[in-house]
Amino acid sequence: MADWIxxxxxxxxxxxxxxxTVGLLRFPDVYCRLHALTKADNIGxxxxxxxxxxxxxxxxxxxxxxxxxxxxxxxxATNAYLIARAAIRKxxxxxxxxxxx
Amino acid sequence: xxxxxxxxxxxxxxxxxxxxxxxxxxxxxLFRAVIAFIGFGLIMAVVWIRLHAVxxxxxxxxxxxxxxxxxxxxxxxxxNRSGNERESANTHRTSGARAxxxxxxxxxxxxxxxxxxxxxxxxxxxxxxxxALMVFPLPEPDGKISALVFRNxxxxxxxxxxxxxxxxxxxxxxxxxxxxxxxxxxxLSAVVNRDRLVGPRYTxxxxxxxxxxxLPLLIxxxxxMVWVGKYEPGGAFQAAALLAAGGILGHIIGANPRPHNxxxxxxxxxxxSGFAVFLSIGVLLWVQNGLFLRFVPESxxxxxxxxxxxxxxxxxxxxxxLFHGSxxxxxxxxxxxxxxxxxxxxx
Amino acid sequence: MMDTSTLYAGLGVLLSAMGLLxxxxxxHPIRKIIALNVIGAGIFLFxxxxxxxxxxxxxxxxxxxxxxxxxxxxxxxxxxxxxxxxQVQQSRSENEALANPKESKHEQR
Numbered sequence: 247m248a249d250w251i252x253x254x255x256x257x258x259x260x261x262x263x264x265x266x267t268v269g270l271l272r273f274p275d276v277y278c279r280l281h282a283l284t285k286a287d288n289i290g291x292x293x294x295x296x297x298x299x300x301x302x303x304x305x306x307x308x309x310x311x312x313x314x315x316x317x318x319x320x321x322x323a324t325n326a327y328l329i330a331r332a333a334i335r336k337x338x339x340x341x342x343x344x345x346x347x
Numbered sequence: 348x349x350x351x352x353x354x355x356x357x358x359x360x361x362x363x364x365x366x367x368x369x370x371x372x373x374x375x376x377l378f379r380a381v382i383a384f385i386g387f388g389l390i391m392a393v394v395w396i397r398l399h400a401v402x403x404x405x406x407x408x409x410x411x412x413x414x415x416x417x418x419x420x421x422x423x424x425x426x427n428r429s430g431n432e433r434e435s436a437n438t439h440r441t442s443g444a445r446a447x448x449x450x451x452x453x454x455x456x457x458x459x460x461x462x463x464x465x466x467x468x469x470x471x472x473x474x475x476x477x478x479a480l481m482v483f484p485l486p487e488p489d490g491k492i493s494a495l496v497f498r499n500x501x502x503x504x505x506x507x508x509x510x511x512x513x514x515x516x517x518x519x520x521x522x523x524x525x526x527x528x529x530x531x532x533x534x535l536s537a538v539v540n541r542d543r544l545v546g547p548r549y550t551x552x553x554x555x556x557x558x559x560x561x562l563p564l565l566i567x568x569x570x571x572m573v574w575v576g577k578y579e580p581g582g583a584f585q586a587a588a589l590l591a592a593g594g595i596l597g598h599i600i601g602a603n604p605r606p607h608n609x610x611x612x613x614x615x616x617x618x619x620s621g622f623a624v625f626l627s628i629g630v631l632l633w634v635q636n637g638l639f640l641r642f643v644p645e646s647x648x649x650x651x652x653x654x655x656x657x658x659x660x661x662x663x664x665x666x667x668x669l670f671h672g673s674x675x676x677x678x679x680x681x682x683x684x685x686x687x688x689x690x691x692x693x694x
Numbered sequence: 695m696m697d698t699s700t701l702y703a704g705l706g707v708l709l710s711a712m713g714l715l716x717x718x719x720x721x722h723p724i725r726k727i728i729a730l731n732v733i734g735a736g737i738f739l740f741x742x743x744x745x746x747x748x749x750x751x752x753x754x755x756x757x758x759x760x761x762x763x764x765x766x767x768x769x770x771x772x773x774x775x776x777x778x779x780x781q782v783q784q785s786r787s788e789n790e791a792l793a794n795p796k797e798s799k800h801e802q803r
Contacts, residue, residue: 508752
């Protein structure tokens with residue numbers, strides 16, 4: 247039973263990771279891509295960690311896994327901020343939707 | 348393969364590695380090539396875990412991908428700062444292949460067939476195929492050396508076989524490895540022309556907040572990694588990489604993470620202490636037990652821990668200084684001397 | 695089909711060959727240093743794949759220790775190589791700026 251829940255959670259995680267990657271490939275702008283990638287990847291990682299927490303042997307390992315997720319979120323949030331700041335410094339323009347006639 | 352699933356994962360990993368390595372070598376823009384290389388290092392870490400090499404996976408993810416990636420990015424940033432992103436037109440074209448010349452500019456140079464490139468490619472491919480034919484199929488391992496290691500593991504003072512090999516059975520190799528890192532630092536300080544070092548600092552509230560959050564945790568994890576290396580995958584080099592990551596982040600934001608009254612002299616002492624302590628313990632064991640670096644089961648654990656602690660600090664400081672020197676920031680490791688006036692006039 | 699160890703050993707040889715080709719054919723110094731690291735990664739992969747086949751109690755730890763040493767030495771060599779490359783390029787650009795002050799400014803933008 248626990249295995250099936252883990253598999254379901256991992257499938258959710260895969261969906262979010264694929265969504266983030268599609269956003270990386272298809273979005274028109276650095277800022278949009280950063281937004282999609284960071285959010286989707288963090289949530290995907292959260293699902294992976296939840297799936298592993300269910301499989302964990304003890305509370306010690308569950309807390310360790312959750313701590314890993316927290317650190318990755320902090321690091322990727324800082325990363326996204328730094329990339330966005332560098333993009334603004336380079337004056338990369340924000341994408342504006344063009345009017346179709 | 349053991350199972351179909353393992354086979355599928357293996358094939359995916361192999362494909363990913365070939366794609367990432369090819370990208371890092373062939374992508375025209377250097378920044379993209381470096382990012383591909385960082386990804387290559389991370390997938391390599393997954394492959395190490397697949398091959399049951401967890402210590403190596405830790406080291407590869409942190410040192411092979413993290414520190415090396417940081418070094419490359421810093422070198423690229425320095426290159427862009429001095430306005431050299433495009434190859435100058437005077438660069439001697441020494442090689443190329445067919446009509447596709449690898450150029451960091453992104454332009455495909457249709458120079459026609461460059462015969463030196465074609466010949467080099469053919470020779471290398473031929474040589475590699477010959478070597479592969481001679482090596483494959485891999486012979487059956489006789490397992491004598493690894494059986495020797497596992498038999499004597501309980502006498503080595505640690506229970507992680509890789510740590511036992513690194514710091515007990517083949518401690519001489521590790522001593523020389525620490526010596527090589529020290530030599531690299533010497534080479535760095537000999538080569539770097541401090542007059543030419545320029546570099547901005549990137550101070551920022553978010554980054555310094557992140558630094559203040561993670562540095563204490565990194566120090567804690569470093570200590571844990573050194574201690575746990577005796578029983579589980581871990582050890583001195585992985586711990587040194589953790590501390591070096593904190594140090595590199597600190598230097599990027601200009602935080603200068605060291606005691607205030609330390610200067611170049613103290614740094615030099617800290618960096619050479621790893622090699623010095625390892626060497627002295629080797630001599631001490633020589634005096635005690637009759638051979639250089641000969642450990643005995645009773646005292647091996649303590650000596651190994653001592654060597655690991657000092658080596659961790661020395662190697663982490665070395666890695667941070669290596670990052671410093673190659674990124675173009677001024678470094679007081681190299682001392683506070685000015686260049687002698689004769690050298691300046693000769694330029 | 696081949697077993698895991700042979701597959702990864704073959705991949706190691708392939709990566710070393712790709713890295714060697716990249717080293718010879720690439721022109722920018724940083725690309726050459728990337729190629730050197732790829733060669734190293736290929737060789738380490740070969741060693742660890744060979745260690746995977748060991749029959750006694752686990753993968754061969756001697757080869758693992760060698761690869762660990764190799765990773766640390768590779769990062770030191772990369773750092774020194776990047777420093778050298780940076781210094782060479784900086785002195786080259788300075789020489790250009792000294793030799794033809796107007797032309798070089800025109801070239802860089």
